[in-house]
Amino acid sequence: MQSGARLKSLQPLIPALKDVDAAIAYYRGTLGFELAWKDASPASIAILSRGDVEIFLTVNSSRDLLSEYSLRIGVENIETLYEEYSAKNVIHPNGQLTTKPWGLKEFTIRDLNGICIAFHEAPKADGQQKEAPNMALETERARLVPLAKSHLSELHAIYSDPAVMAHWHTPTHSSLGDSERLLSEKLATSSWWLMRSKQDERVIGLIGSQSVEDSKSAGLGYILHSEFQGKGLAQEGGREVIRHLFSTWNSPYIELWVYDDNAPSIRLAERLGFTFVRSFDRSGPDGISRKKNRVYWLKQAHWWKVTGCPGEGKSLGSTSLTELIVGT
Secondary structure (H helix, E strand, O other): OOOOOOOOOOOOEEEEEOOHHHHHHHHHHOOOOEEEEEOOOOOOEEEEEEOOEEEEEEEEOOHHHHHHOEEEEEOOOHHHHHHHHHHOOOEOOOOOOEEOOOOOEEEEEEOOOOOEEEEEEOOOOOOOOOOOOOOOEEOOOEEEEEOOHHHHHHHHHHHOOOOHHHHOOOOOOOOHHHHHHHHHHHHHHOOEEEEEEOOOOOEEEEEEEEEEOOOOEEEEEEEEOHHHOOOOHHHHHHHHHHHHHHHHHOOOEEEEEEEOOOHHHHHHHHHHOOEEEEEEEEEOOOOOOEEEEEEEEEEHHHHHHHHOOOOOOOOOOOOOOOOOOOOO
């Protein structure tokens, strides 16, 4: 066990649009915080607390920052707090108290400046957070079925097609053994789905995610049969997977890799709000040549800015999603 310095608490710095005194009044009168200190009248910074939670309010004129800022607060006896805030009519219309698939109870509000605040409580039974299941997902035109060993032949049909593999980062599969090894790798991540058409149950392709940097974020990828490309199906499936990763896994951001010569994927990434971070050289499909690869991020705060707070349950339908990592 380490000795010496110990981290004790974290005080978030919450922006208020121009008027800190109005924010102080809201947090005191509506959310039940107590004022510990403010610097002046009118205030430009203030400290408030409730229970063991301490927050700093500070003036900020950036509406973009306010709309992207979000905050999570852990509580005990969340039902009591929910009743208190419900009586004050501050619960977001689609942020009611619910138990998430990973075990947390939570509800969501927005403060008077639009800051998204989610209150949550961990399960009491054994104190352990449940692993998020690789559940079935659905879009307007497709079903996303958790990948299974029985999908080997369907996976091989995709990865053995040279046209499909043109922008992939590994060679075209020449044998069933190649696909068996890949299937084993993907099953180990528990985060891949086979996409089937609702109309005729044909296999559209594969979409999934893997952890990045010790599971602190998620990386996405997909690959489609040639006949299904260019029809927006990857956009539907990917959008639903993004929602799943942010609302179920609570990933802080999603990382997207696109080859520099994959213009359609780059355009789609930018339209969705993915932000270019950096580029680097990586191996091409032949495993020998080097190609420039672009790295994009989609932050959870930006996602909820567009679609609403976590738990609001908006229907994402067929709204576009980038052709993730590789794809045409």
